[in-house]
Amino acid sequence: MTASLTVDRLTYRYSDVVALNEISLRLDTPGIHGLLGRNGSGKTTLMSLASGLRRPTAGQIRLNGQPIFENYAATTEICIIRESGDTTAEWSESIEDGLAFARDMRPYWDEAYARKLLDRFELSPRRSVAQLSRGQRAKFACLLGLAARAPLTMFDESYLGMDAPTRYDFYDALLEDYMAHPRLVLVSSHHIEEIARLFEEVIIIDDGKLLLHESAEALRGRGMTVTGPATAVDSVAAGSTILSERSLGSTKSVAIYDAPATLAEQARAAGLETSLLPIQDIFVHLTAKRGKH
Amino acid sequence: MFDDRSPIYRQIADRIKADVASGALGPDEQVMSTNQYASFYGINPATAQKAFQTLVDEGVLYKRRGLGMYVSPGAREALIAEKRTRYFDAVLGPALDEAMAIGISADELRSFFNARTKRQDQ
Numbered sequence: 001m002t003a004s005l006t007v008d009r010l011t012y013r014y015s016d017v018v019a020l021n022e023i024s025l026r027l028d029t030p031g032i033h034g035l036l037g038r039n040g041s042g043k044t045t046l047m048s049l050a051s052g053l054r055r056p057t058a059g060q061i062r063l064n065g066q067p068i069f070e071n072y073a074a075t076t077e078i079c080i081i082r083e084s085g086d087t088t089a090e091w092s093e094s095i096e097d098g099l100a101f102a103r104d105m106r107p108y109w110d111e112a113y114a115r116k117l118l119d120r121f122e123l124s125p126r127r128s129v130a131q132l133s134r135g136q137r138a139k140f141a142c143l144l145g146l147a148a149r150a151p152l153t154m155f156d157e158s159y160l161g162m163d164a165p166t167r168y169d170f171y172d173a174l175l176e177d178y179m180a181h182p183r184l185v186l187v188s189s190h191h192i193e194e195i196a197r198l199f200e201e202v203i204i205i206d207d208g209k210l211l212l213h214e215s216a217e218a219l220r221g222r223g224m225t226v227t228g229p230a231t232a233v234d235s236v237a238a239g240s241t242i243l244s245e246r247s248l249g250s251t252k253s254v255a256i257y258d259a260p261a262t263l264a265e266q267a268r269a270a271g272l273e274t275s276l277l278p279i280q281d282i283f284v285h286l287t288a289k290r291g292k293h
Numbered sequence: 294m295f296d297d298r299s300p301i302y303r304q305i306a307d308r309i310k311a312d313v314a315s316g317a318l319g320p321d322e323q324v325m326s327t328n329q330y331a332s333f334y335g336i337n338p339a340t341a342q343k344a345f346q347t348l349v350d351e352g353v354l355y356k357r358r359g360l361g362m363y364v365s366p367g368a369r370e371a372l373i374a375e376k377r378t379r380y381f382d383a384v385l386g387p388a389l390d391e392a393m394a395i396g397i398s399a400d401e402l403r404s405f406f407n408a409r410t411k412r413q414d415q
Contacts, residue, residue, distance in 0.1 A: 031337065031339065032337060171335065172332075172335065175331065175332065175335065175337075176332060179328045179331060179332070179338055197301070197334075197335060197336045197337065197340075198335070198336065198337050199337060200337045200339050215339075216337070216340075217300060217301075217302065217339075217340065217343065220300060220301075221300060274298070275296075275297040275298050276297045276298070276299070276300065277297075278297060
């Protein structure tokens with residue numbers, strides 16, 4: 001059975017700062033889903049609440065209908081891997097000890113797979129965790145997250161400190177393992193361009209509020225760039241939501257959001273070039289602070 | 294691997310269609326699985342699934358329960374017929390427009406055409 005995470009008017013306050021403001025959403029389709037937001041938008045707070053590390057100030061967050069905070073049955077179904085060092089930096093124990101700990105803690109732990117990942121990530125089980133480099137520690141943390149095989153698995157900026165080849169190796173491992181063992185995976189990342197192709201659904205939060213939650217495919221189709229002679233571009237784009245525009249001599253390029261279905265055809269008929277806006281660009285446009293208040 | 298002119302699932306579907314049209318994928322031949330496509334391209338399996346579903350809807354592929362996706366027997370002919378109907382408007386027309394725009398004469402085009410077709414007839 002696929003896990004379902006239900007968030008209902010969830011609010012979290014740190015003394016006088018509202019980190020999450022009445023967020024409601026539901027995740028119940030197996031898949032690798034993206035949680036996107038700028039720094040301080042509330043991503044980490046949301047994941048902390050989803051893993052039972054914090055108690056909601058108001059509203060509810062439930063796994064399979066059960067509250068998560070201080071609920072052992074729910075939290076054993078959940079694994080969260082936070083930014084590289086966070087969970088493992090102080091360990092003086094070896095990687096081997098870390099694996100033994102995870103084996104005891106994690107009901108779905110796959111030991112053989114964990115060993116395979118050690119090889120793949122070139123980690124020696126005898127090394128002490130405290131002596132690992134930041135990148136190695138991130139690899140070890142991601143290994144723990146994958147091999148835990150938890151029905152709800154969350155990676156919160158887990159691969160900070162990994163170099164690009166290692167990140168790609170992690171994406172490959174994540175995708176392979178997800179396909180072999182479909183489950184609910186929620187990933188937050190600032191490397192949106194790299195990982196967006198893995199996403200099935202995308203959640204964007206901004207200033208503690210839910211900005212959007214939809215399929216990655218649909219989101220990708222919502223933004224379009226139209227490029228060509230300025231007058232032709234202007235006449236095609238008139239009346240649409242324009243996210244940004246730039247000019248080079250008489251050539252103009254505009255990024256349009258939620259363009260009507262006919263716009264691409266119109267543009268091509270007018271001899272203009274069109275392309276879809278990558279999710280990263282849509283994210284940047286939607287969360288950019290426009291001017292000072 | 295993908296451009297941003299159209300959705301990824303569309304581009305995957307187009308590649309499979311091109312393989313069917315060229316004969317690289319024969320009639321009743323099995324195509325790779327959704328997961329194999331997802332691994333190869335590093336995309337989420339739902340996207341690959343959507344590409345396959347599009348091709349099933351268009352009659353290019355058919356599904357055998359529990360076995361996978363196969364190329365429909367008449368798909369190649371249908372795709373070629375479709376390409377032929379689009380050829381003059383979508384391919385030759387723009388090429389001729391381009392030739393006119395840069396001042397290539399009808400005679401030059403004719404002699405090129407004759408040379409090409411003669412070579413092919415031999």
